[in-house]
Amino acid sequence: MLSPGLADALEAWLRQLGAIEGASPATVTAYRTDVVGFLSFLQQHFGDSAGTGVVAQVGLRDMRAWMAHERARGLSSRSLARALSSVKSFARWLAQRDGFEPTAILSARSPKFRRKLPRPLSVDAARSVVDLAAAQAREPWVAARDTAVVTLLWGCGLRISEALGLTGAHADPGTALRITGKGGKERMVPVLPAARDAVCAYAAACPFELTPDAPLFRGVRGGALNPRLVQKVIESARLQLGLPASATPHALRHSFATHLLDAGGDLRAIQELLGHGSLSTTQAYTAVDTARLMEVYSRAHPRG
Incomplete structure (x- = not known):
């Protein structure tokens, strides 16, 4: 379970996505799932559930540890790339609100995967x-x-x-x-x-x-x-x-x-x-x- 500070920040960001940026309910749900997983990992990883400051502590090693954790539980390259995109979007918003530099999160490289090209009919x-x-x-x-x-x-x-x-x-x-x-x-x-x-x-x-x-x-x-x-x-x-x-x-x-x-x-x-x-x-x-x-x-x- 997320700390109250993290949970409040997440809900504020999701409200903005839906109300201001026009994200669909399905998109908001997907973002929520992705970011909750990341924040839950950080709380365990740092042993700190005090609040949003845990996000500001994240370094490249921590990002690699999270991505390895997601891989270990069976997440595909495509799903991990989507989750990383969600995390970056949240981190960018939180950094602007709270005034910290999210460089380590934003510079994490997305895993490569082959896009499935659609097959049109004749x-x-x-x-x-x-x-x-x-x-x-x-x-x-x-x-x-x-x-x-x-x-x-x-x-x-x-x-x-x-x-x-x-x-x-x-x-x-x-x-x-x-x-x-x-x-x-x-x-x-x-x-x-x-x-x-x-x-x-x-x-x-x-x-x-x-x-x-x-x-x-x-x-x-x-x-x-x-x-x-x-x-x-x-x-x-x-x-x-x-x-x-x-x-x-x-x-x-x-x-x-x-x-x-x-x-x-x-x-x-x-x-x-x-x-x-x-x-x-x-x-x-x-x-x-x-x-x-x-x-x-x-x-x-x-x-x-």
Whole structure:
């Protein structure tokens, strides 16, 4: 258990993350888990539970000891890198508040790990997934619903949480959707005619009243559609089509980006459509090779 001083500091930082920086509840929970683990280690490591001063005492050896401890309990390189990022963020905030130098914490090197590149579907495979989504439903309005959701994932590059976060106000999405993504960031996403038609067809068939503030996509009992049901629809389509296990709802978002780039789309514009803060994230999403990126670069660069 953390000392009162450390616990109070942690809660103050987490409140700031949520209220001021717009971190999602899931992100705040992840940060809490990471930093609690680090602070608990420090209390045992130093034998001191007096307060936040324990963080100011941390040196490089202490950071190495913590990272070795995390490794010993089975933490992967990816998870340890995330935990270190959380710890650095907290230490930076606490150092500014309490007036100490967090150099040892901030200079700790993150473990290297190979990022798992997403595997986008081919255009034909993505189209087949959309077609099969409707074929699995027993009721016509459910078929229309599943088609609409899957079309939004592929045709607009939405995260599953973003698609299911739409309300009755979006029953006719028009030509663009204002989406609030991770970290509360807003972006405008163009809506293709096929996606608009799919959503409108679902809205017309839905047996429940789609009021502006209520969820757009409903389960069979009228409540908000559970994302697990969407996952099951795509999983069933994947099995019928003989696609790999990587063919998930999120893979359709990857496919949206890759297919746009293959059609000559600009990487920066795709970054905006996906709501990515970093161009390197978009590059990983599109799963294109260096030669393809250089081709796009040389076409767009004024010296090309």
